[in-house]
Amino acid sequence: xxxxxxxxxxxxxxxxxxxxxxxxxxxxxxxxxxxxxxxxxxxxxxxxxxxxxxxxxxxxxxxxxxxxxxxxxxxxxxxxxxxxxxxxxxxxxxxxxxxxxxxxxxxxxxxxxxxxxxxxxxxxxxxxxxxxxxxxxxxxxxxxxxxxxxxxxxxxxxxxxxxxxxxxxxxxxxxxxxxxxxxxxxxxxxxxxxxxxxxxxxxxxxxxxxxxxxxxxxxxxxxxxxxxxxxxxxxxxxxxxxxxxxxxxxxxxxxxxxxxxxxxxxxxxxxxxxxxxxxxxxxxxxxxxxxxxxx
Amino acid sequence: xxxxxxxxxxxxxxxxxxxxxxxxxxxxxxxxxxxxxxxxxxxxxxxxxxxxxxxxxxxxxxxxxxxxxxxxxxxxxxxxxxxxxxxxxxxxxxxxxxxxxxxxxxxxxxxxxxxxxxxxxxxxxxxxxxxxxxxxxxxxxxxxxxxxxxxxxxxxxxxxxxxxxxxxxxxxxxxxxxxxxxxxxxxxxxxxxxxxxxxxxxxxxxxxxxxxxxxxxxxxxxxxxxxxxxxxxxxxxxxxxxxxxxxxxxxxxxxxxxxxxxxxxxxxxxxxxxxxxxxxxxxxxxxxxxxxxxxxxxxxxxxxxxxxxxxxxxxxxxxxxxxxxxxxxxxxxxxxxxxxxxxxxxxxxxxxxxxxxxxxxxxxxxxxxxxxxxxxxxxxxxxxxxxxxxxxxxxxxxxxxxxxxxxxxxxxxxxxxxxxxxxxxxxxxxxxxxxxxxxxxxxxxxxxxxxxxxxxxxxxxxxxxxxxxxx
Numbered sequence: 001x002x003x004x005x006x007x008x009x010x011x012x013x014x015x016x017x018x019x020x021x022x023x024x025x026x027x028x029x030x031x032x033x034x035x036x037x038x039x040x041x042x043x044x045x046x047x048x049x050x051x052x053x054x055x056x057x058x059x060x061x062x063x064x065x066x067x068x069x070x071x072x073x074x075x076x077x078x079x080x081x082x083x084x085x086x087x088x089x090x091x092x093x094x095x096x097x098x099x100x101x102x103x104x105x106x107x108x109x110x111x112x113x114x115x116x117x118x119x120x121x122x123x124x125x126x127x128x129x130x131x132x133x134x135x136x137x138x139x140x141x142x143x144x145x146x147x148x149x150x151x152x153x154x155x156x157x158x159x160x161x162x163x164x165x166x167x168x169x170x171x172x173x174x175x176x177x178x179x180x181x182x183x184x185x186x187x188x189x190x191x192x193x194x195x196x197x198x199x200x201x202x203x204x205x206x207x208x209x210x211x212x213x214x215x216x217x218x219x220x221x222x223x224x225x226x227x228x229x230x231x232x233x234x235x236x237x238x239x240x241x242x243x244x245x246x247x248x249x250x251x252x253x254x255x256x257x258x259x260x261x262x263x264x265x266x267x268x269x270x271x272x273x274x275x276x277x278x279x280x281x282x283x284x285x286x287x288x289x290x291x292x293x294x295x
Numbered sequence: 296x297x298x299x300x301x302x303x304x305x306x307x308x309x310x311x312x313x314x315x316x317x318x319x320x321x322x323x324x325x326x327x328x329x330x331x332x333x334x335x336x337x338x339x340x341x342x343x344x345x346x347x348x349x350x351x352x353x354x355x356x357x358x359x360x361x362x363x364x365x366x367x368x369x370x371x372x373x374x375x376x377x378x379x380x381x382x383x384x385x386x387x388x389x390x391x392x393x394x395x396x397x398x399x400x401x402x403x404x405x406x407x408x409x410x411x412x413x414x415x416x417x418x419x420x421x422x423x424x425x426x427x428x429x430x431x432x433x434x435x436x437x438x439x440x441x442x443x444x445x446x447x448x449x450x451x452x453x454x455x456x457x458x459x460x461x462x463x464x465x466x467x468x469x470x471x472x473x474x475x476x477x478x479x480x481x482x483x484x485x486x487x488x489x490x491x492x493x494x495x496x497x498x499x500x501x502x503x504x505x506x507x508x509x510x511x512x513x514x515x516x517x518x519x520x521x522x523x524x525x526x527x528x529x530x531x532x533x534x535x536x537x538x539x540x541x542x543x544x545x546x547x548x549x550x551x552x553x554x555x556x557x558x559x560x561x562x563x564x565x566x567x568x569x570x571x572x573x574x575x576x577x578x579x580x581x582x583x584x585x586x587x588x589x590x591x592x593x594x595x596x597x598x599x600x601x602x603x604x605x606x607x608x609x610x611x612x613x614x615x616x617x618x619x620x621x622x623x624x625x626x627x628x629x630x631x632x633x634x635x636x637x638x639x640x641x642x643x644x645x646x647x648x649x650x651x652x653x654x655x656x657x658x659x660x661x662x663x664x665x666x667x668x669x670x671x672x673x674x675x676x677x678x679x680x681x682x683x684x685x686x687x688x689x690x691x692x693x694x695x696x697x698x699x700x701x702x703x704x705x706x707x708x709x710x711x712x713x714x715x716x717x718x719x720x721x722x723x724x725x726x727x728x729x730x731x732x733x734x735x736x737x738x739x740x741x742x743x744x745x746x747x748x749x750x751x752x753x754x755x756x757x758x759x760x761x762x763x764x765x766x
Contacts, residue, residue, distance in 0.1 A: 014363060030372065030373075030379075048361055050331055050332060050360045051360070051361075053330075053331055053748045080361060081361045082427045083379050083380070083381045083427065084360060084367075084379060084380040084381070085327075085378075085380075086326060086327050086328065086377070086379075091427075115362075119362070156438075156440075156460075156462035156499070157500065157573065158460075158462065159440070159441075159503060159574070159696070159697075160391055160392075160408065160413070160414060162413070192693075192696055193695060193696055194338070194356050194389070195391035195408065195413075197694065197695035197696075240411070
């Protein structure tokens, strides 16, 4: 079986760190399997913001099949969390020993940012269309607009009503896919219910990079609130994942990620520059926040 | 190379108030390894393994700290003294709704609204909730709201009841129970039972709260809101309906054992033409009706129901009792609580009833959420009241709705009551008159929270709290 590359390991692991095996065994503790090793996190390479504070702390790592840890061993550990208890128990997907004298990992980005980039990469991979643009208007989906004002919500009523809205995006550049139009419509939930609050909320004037997926049955036939939505004039997409709307100043980074994906797939055709349909505007609000610091 | 010094967290000065009542234990459930978390961990539910009450599982709207394709559950194997989080629920990062219940043999059942998916009901099961393997999907249906799970062991089989609002039902009669009398089998079959027998009028549906209560002798009650009208101002007019089945839901005409004396239709109307406003607010938390029901494990004739309705435009909880299997009900409220929500009822093995609720006091920025558990050992004539938490209601700012939950949870096992609620987590002992234990890093003297490093201050947020009241 081929040994996974570091990139493949990092892709399967949410928490990557440089660490030192303190003990090949974990102390007897609740929720900690006897197979776990005690590892000190020396430096976090990739991980969610919540785990940044584990630098300098001990965690328990359960080796994957046929993986062995030696006391004193220094390595890059590729892991996922299993149990958050009094301490953190991780499950290894692999580790790469560090040569003696290696000081550490020179990461070019913040660990949380590295993980976020990886998440954006995954969204880009499945996206039908990626555009740079500006929200020209936000309106109710067409059939909802035809409903008389001040009527009760159409049944059924649910606390999870997504409250669909259509954002009309003026497309400045297409980074992936083809819309064939200068405008696309992004259907998004305006609701702040737990089911929908993480989905990007768009307002007129927002500028950004929109990572779009075609609407499914879910968005085409809302569970409640709006009536069945008739086909609008421009193509309709969704941006439901928190990473689906990126700040406009991320467009070069996004282009680089798309380029890298093409290269990885072995595309022989040279990557085309993003197609421009409009001049880039400098006014308007930035969609999303550029998260330079981890959440 | 120089070794990185492992910094021990500054040991929190774990000042602990002398419990006002030695019978009450209260625990902030966020584990120490998640000391930095500031999520809105609202709408909790709890399940206690009746075979071994040391084993307790709980849920809340806590997202997976790793941001994976699974949502977490809380687990305690020491009777609720300590808790750990593990992501075993097959739903992307978080659920849209979740409740759980223990069957026999340590089996745990769950009902969730799965993410992604609009109103996608998934019924779940695991034979070992303390393992880290994902729960198994044993049922699925779309267009369903607020699954509410109750399970009960029945020999080697489990009886599983999932109250839900099936918005795909025809004729606007959406109050539904999905039930299985063989939940432990390899492929359990679920039967869908419609509960509403009357017209839902201009509402065209029932309310989302459909709550079952299960007795070991085969008696099963359920309470639901029989919506009758929904106005343009979102004002709901409704009846409160109780149904019963005497064969575990396996009767020829399930859940028709109780009829109303006025129209002789199945379903006793214990409150008629009550009203409330859909999606109104109480102390930052949305409102849309509240229901809880509990049956006395010592006598299935005795059943309690709590519901919410507007009284003189004030959202108010009412508690009543029946001693004749739901046929007649106490003429007056056993308890009436204004400006309160999230009722939860349970009855212990001595027949004592406990009533848990969250009430807003004060006004404006000085509003407080006061979580109280009241107990009565004499059928509701006298009550002993204990405030579990009295916390600021205006902070932190809401991240989403529900702020503290559309429901909370409590159950009776043996003589004890086990419950869960969500509240502001300021580590201020004055907020917890019966004492509290925090797992996450904190300092009760300075009333501050700290991250895993023990020094970085963490903002206040909404946390789940477990409690146990010894009977």
